[in-house]
Structure formats: structure tokens, C-alpha cells
Amino acid sequence: MPPRTPEQFEEIRESRKQQIMDTALELFASQGYANCSIAQLAKHSGISKGLMYNYFESKEALLVAIIEDGMSEILDYFDPDHDGALTTEELTGFIRKVYSSIRENQQFWILYISIVLQPRVKEFLEGEPFSRVMDQYGPMLMAYFTEMGFEDPALEMLTFSALIEGFGVLMVYAYPRVELPDELLDSYEERVIGMFTTRPN
Missing domain, CATH: 1.10.10.60 (Homeodomain-like)
Structure with a gap:
């Protein structure tokens, strides 16, 4: 051989x-x-x-690797061409891919969310791992909502983040104990997309 x-x-x-x-x-x-x-x-x-x-x-290095692995997947969805700018098409694709990942890979997200919510882990990750993500994620969203003409881009960014993260928590802790029909989840996804890809009047 x-x-x-x-x-x-x-x-x-x-x-x-x-x-x-x-x-x-x-x-x-x-x-x-x-x-x-x-x-x-x-x-x-x-x-x-x-x-x-x-x-x-170290154990800490292993934890960071796990968290960064999950985050890198999300960020690849967020800015697929890595140009630092967000379009409505990219935001739509991001929402669809995140929701699809949560629905199709529930076991991973159950474990992932249960880990990041542990107090010791949260305290440890409030430093560099999360700050690197927010340094990239936050300004792009702010620029996007500003360019789209939303009156309060910061409020839109907060609402957007809550709807994305809240869906993950819902799927992890409510489903499958509470049966959520695919049609309902699809409608929710379309509503979220419409909220953030339609210019305000």
C-alpha cells in the first residue's frame, strides 16, 4: 500500500x-x-x-470552534458573494436558507441553542466570537434598511433579528410537541420576507 x-x-x-x-x-x-x-x-x-x-x-477552544462553525454557515447565507453589501435577493435567500436549515436540521439546532443559552457559555461567548459576527452582520443590515428607506433602520434590524432568532427557539422548544403544519410555516416565512424586502410607502 x-x-x-x-x-x-x-x-x-x-x-x-x-x-x-x-x-x-x-x-x-x-x-x-x-x-x-x-x-x-x-x-x-x-x-x-x-x-x-x-x-x-483547550475546552474553550473546542467550544469556540463549535459556535463559529454554526455561525459561519449562517454568515455564508447572509453575504454569499462576500461583497459586504446586502440586496433584497440576498436577504430573501438568507431568510429561506436559515428557516430551511432550522426545519431540516432540528437536532443540530436543539443542541446548538441549548448550548449558547447556558450562562457559563453565554458569558464566555460575549467576547470575541459574537463581536466578530456583529461587526460584520450589524452594519450590513443597517445599511440595507437605510437604503430601503425605512424610517428607523435600527428598529427594523432589532425586529428582523428577533423574528429570525425567535423562529429558531420556537422550532427547538415547541416543535414537535406542538404540530406546526408546513403550510403555516411557509406562510410565516413569506410574511417575514415581505416585511423586510418591500420598500415602505
Whole structure:
């Protein structure tokens, strides 16, 4: 058997890294971030504690990687061409993709939201991880709502964020205990799109 190439080694490393992140996501959500140790995470990932540090230098670094992985997916939806400007077509696509992701990947979002709402995690993430997102996300929304002619762009941004995040919380905690028909969810999505892509009179 020929020796593995550097590219193959990198693929193996990235695959194992993702496996560790998936395991940590489940443990942080079920047991609480503060109650999980590196030793526990390594055991459930099927590797040694020493090897764990080859992938993540600390539990905090692992947490940041998980949160940033989720955020990067959302931001890729938000500004797909990475030009720093938001159009009505991009905002429409963003809303559709976020709502679709929440509806189709409920298990991930249940875990993700349960983690970021934990007090110790929230306190830790109020620094650089969230500030980097808001530094990019906030000005683009403000510029968009200003250009669209909304009277109070800051109020529109707050309302928009609440409707996006609120939908995630609704789907995580109400569904499937409360059956929400697809037609109702589709109508809600269209209403949100209409609210923010139609210029005010």
C-alpha cells in the first residue's frame, strides 16, 4: 500500500476534528458545558486525552470552534458573494436558507441553542466570537434598511433579528410537541420576507 499523501492526512485530520466537535456538541448540550472535562470528551470521541490536545488546545477552544462553525454557515447565507453589501435577493435567500436549515436540521439546532443559552457559555461567548459576527452582520443590515428607506433602520434590524432568532427557539422548544403544519410555516416565512424586502410607502 503506498504511503498516504499530505492531502489524505489532512482529510483524516479534518474528519476526526469534526467527529470531536459533533461529540462535544452533544455532551455540552446534554450534560452542560461546565460539567464536561477534556477527559470525558476524549473518551466519548474514542481518542486519548493527549491526542485531544493535538486538535484543540483547550475546552474553550473546542467550544469556540463549535459556535463559529454554526455561525459561519449562517454568515455564508447572509453575504454569499462576500461583497459586504446586502440586496433584497440576498436577504430573501438568507431568510429561506436559515428557516430551511432550522426545519431540516432540528437536532443540530436543539443542541446548538441549548448550548449558547447556558450562562457559563453565554458569558464566555460575549467576547470575541459574537463581536466578530456583529461587526460584520450589524452594519450590513443597517445599511440595507437605510437604503430601503425605512424610517428607523435600527428598529427594523432589532425586529428582523428577533423574528429570525425567535423562529429558531420556537422550532427547538415547541416543535414537535406542538404540530406546526408546513403550510403555516411557509406562510410565516413569506410574511417575514415581505416585511423586510418591500420598500415602505
